[in-house]
Amino acid sequence: MRCRLAPAALAITLSLSFASGEPAARVLWYGPDAAVRWSFDLSSTEPTTPTTPFAVEGWHPPLPPSKLDLLDGTTIELQELRGRVVVLDFWASWCAPCVRQLPTLQALAEAEAARGLLAIAINGGDEPEIAREFAERLNLRMPVARFAPALAREFNVTSLPTTLVADRQGKIRGRWNGSGPQTELEIKELIRTLLEQPGDLIGNVVAQTRRGDGALAGRWMRETSAAVLGLAIVDGAVAATTGRRIVRFAADGAAGRRSASLNEAGMLRPITDGTGAVVEMLGFQRGGSEIVRLRPDVLTGELT
Numbered sequence: 001m002r003c004r005l006a007p008a009a010l011a012i013t014l015s016l017s018f019a020s021g022e023p024a025a026r027v028l029w030y031g032p033d034a035a036v037r038w039s040f041d042l043s044s045t046e047p048t049t050p051t052t053p054f055a056v057e058g059w060h061p062p063l064p065p066s067k068l069d070l071l072d073g074t075t076i077e078l079q080e081l082r083g084r085v086v087v088l089d090f091w092a093s094w095c096a097p098c099v100r101q102l103p104t105l106q107a108l109a110e111a112e113a114a115r116g117l118l119a120i121a122i123n124g125g126d127e128p129e130i131a132r133e134f135a136e137r138l139n140l141r142m143p144v145a146r147f148a149p150a151l152a153r154e155f156n157v158t159s160l161p162t163t164l165v166a167d168r169q170g171k172i173r174g175r176w177n178g179s180g181p182q183t184e185l186e187i188k189e190l191i192r193t194l195l196e197q198p199g200d201l202i203g204n205v206v207a208q209t210r211r212g213d214g215a216l217a218g219r220w221m222r223e224t225s226a227a228v229l230g231l232a233i234v235d236g237a238v239a240a241t242t243g244r245r246i247v248r249f250a251a252d253g254a255a256g257r258r259s260a261s262l263n264e265a266g267m268l269r270p271i272t273d274g275t276g277a278v279v280e281m282l283g284f285q286r287g288g289s290e291i292v293r294l295r296p297d298v299l300t301g302e303l304t
Helices: 095-112 128-137 149-154 182-198
Strands: 008-017 021-028 035-041 052-056 065-071 075-077 085-091 117-123 162-166 170-175 206-211 228-234 237-244 245-249 255-260 267-272 276-282 289-296
Touching: 085 095, 085 170, 085 182, 095 117, 095 182, 162 182, 228 276, 237 267
Parallel strands: 085 117, 228 267
Antiparallel strands: 008 021, 021 035, 052 206, 065 075, 085 162, 162 170, 228 237, 237 245, 245 255, 267 276, 276 289
């Protein structure tokens, strides 16, 4: 999750109130210049204060800005399909599972067109005449795109059929390499789930806000295969230790480099110089007895 006040660090401190003799918990937000940019006194909030949902959009890879050349001579820009649920099905005439699956997708596309579903069949290597012949034989009325090697690279298609489903925000929510009854059922269920979601869906509610609504904004959230033990922010990127690996997440939430981690490097703490630049990181286990020094190129290069 990224916040609008960046780069910055969040710290929860405990200050003493000499007037009442009771501790007052405060949340302080520091800027790069070490000045307090925002603060909030937790003890001043009553349990009966109304709450506001704090929602964060789950991260999903976006559709690439591809242009599809159709067999009928027209084109489709994927970026212009926002607001619709889109199915992209890569197929070929020599692929028996592809030929079996296409009529099912055609029927689903027609049944759900009024709710915003668009299915596009993208040929995976046939000559245009052969692709057109098979499309007519299968009575396909959905758009059929011509083969282009660039599309295979952009979508990382290495086998057929390959089916992708994108939501109304242009995010890829499902991918299947292959076909079968269970695959077709999963595709239908995901499509119908996405069709029921509004186009302006703000994300998943992860907390309730009592005070300071709007001061922080959730940019993205991601699920990891193992518990996240430590986080560090370096040049706008996020380094997270999860399991026995250190994973780099870009500012937009995309996962990048994964490096083998050390057992001792569970928690992460960046060390900065006088200009605020991160010069190294410290890794340690909570309650452990060892500290590991890591260079900040853990985000872009090999661990040292």
